[in-house]
Amino acid sequence: MRIIHFTFLLIFQLAGALINSEQLSQPLVVYERELDRGDVLKVLIFPDRPLQELTARVLDDSGEPVVKGRGFSLGEIEGNSTWCLLLGLPNYLEEQEYRLEINGSSGQAAGLPEEGFSYHGSIMVRHKTFISEKIFLDEELTDLRSRFDPRKREESEYLWDILTTFNGDAIFHEESFKLPLTEARRSGNYGDRRTFQYSGGSSALSYHQGIDFAVPEGTPVAACGAGRVVLARYRIITGNSIVLEHLPGLYSIYYHLSSLSVNKGDYVESGEILGNVGCSGLATGPHLHWEVRVSGVAVNPESFTYKSIIDKSNIISIIRETIEIEGR
Template sequence: MVQRNGNAADNDCRFEEKRLTIYLRKQKLLRFAFVVCFCVGCAACAGAAPVRYAIIPENPFPGEAVTIGIDADNSDGVKSAVLYDSDGQRLSKSDFFVLEADKGEKRLAAAVLTVPSTAEPGFAVIKMEGGADNTAEIPLVIRERAFASEEIPLDDTLTEIRTAPDPQKTAEAEQLWAILNRHGNEIYALGNFSPPVSSTRRTGHFGDRRIFRYSNGKSDTAIHAGVDYGVPTGTPVTSCAPGKVVLARFRIVTGHTVIIEHLPGMYSLYYHLDKIETSEGALTVAGDLIGLSGSTGLSTGPHLHWEIRVSGENTDPDALISRPILDKDAILAKIGK
């Protein structure tokens, strides 16, 4: 880790730099707020009928999944929700899918997208795309979040796994991304997710900024995409929510691996298993045994790596434990029954 210099002059310089950064950020947010308000005002003056929407949560943290719900029968042809930062840079995107309606209820369409863990705090906007010109733009504020940093030394074997060119490793990576970016039509899970192990001991957290120290003296950086549970080899690992197993096999980097589809574009991943106890195509419910924890692949010791992906974006699993991913009652209450 980099050690801070205690020199008073250096501290003064850092203080001034921090003040300048805060000032510039405030000016940037004010300019963006003006643009959002101006655009919304123009739509209202033109007599446009905006799409009614619900967004949960309204002010997310980096790494948090955001659910957008709209009236499926009055969606103005909207196909996708796209998150942009205050500079107009696209951060993430997800397609809408239609939920079954109970008798007498509105048909809802929903999209789930994730604020990237690298997103800067401040104003942002979700644009409904694929419809008419008068579709909604949803302003929101991305809250500030701090992530931990850590260094991980790798021995010769693990250094080779991470750095050595390998056609098989490349093919496995391409297969993985093809799955994670696939947006199907099946809806298996609507409620809260459950932790995949009973232990609460964590050895790695979502969004950790990691430095890998290779045995050859070189290094590389990465962002930890999931949660690591420090559990002994052979610990039962269960499905976090209802879904369909779309991958259950050994991979060079992640060892014995299981991937479960829960919603269109949403997947849970379980890495470094000692043994797989399910098969591709199997349907699961929360709590079903899918494997035993281990230390296979690129692993420095026995643990379970649990990860959530939404339209390919790594997503904080804790956010899905604390609230249902698709709360129909909350969405209907906001857009009107």
């Protein structure tokens, strides 16, 4: 597919696109150039040859990678091979321009000589202000959060292994997410800068990685999208916890439940009940903590509720407009 220079207002309802023009043999690459910290960078690649693997990095001005990820195939759409990359932008990133590097390898999977391509672009991460708050903990919760316990480390490592697992064929949900609770008061927002004030007078700073919904204990919690249950167990800090896998590298998390209605390995539909709101683990009152991770990075969960994660009708529009401009 020849490289075309123009702006898309199509894929994922993005505001703009960047196209690589280093070589005519390179694939079409489409993504939004300006994002807020905490957003998700969604990249479409239309390779002109079979791809075996697609990787990407976002690097700061010193050349240090701040985000790494892998792409997955969406198969052929309108006769064109289509790949997708989802990269989470951490909420602590500085406002600046970052380099985007995408590398694709191809050939061996199709029995051809090894070939590949490298794309070099940039994105602008905008500043976003987050709320600061203090949370006062009693002696019991202070001890729970601050006391060293090897089980907490084991649980954290186990969870991290899950959230950084990439299954290229795990495509369960492509539409927008639904909120796990409706008409619920929010007691915490994504990106809040929290200072935990311990009972002994010391304190610790933490970035809140999800959204908290304060509702009565026992309120049913629904899956935000279709997916596979990859964790359903009690954890010391987060209490009764559930993690769903929706797409390669994309997971949703539900903490502090009073009970679990699903088991690891189950497949759930969007809106299916996972459990009930509770106060288990490190919680000052009944609430649900809802979180979304992309390749291990916590991103703003609401960014997935406004539009389809993978909008194939817009992908088709891009393909048809490209063909029209090329005169094919």
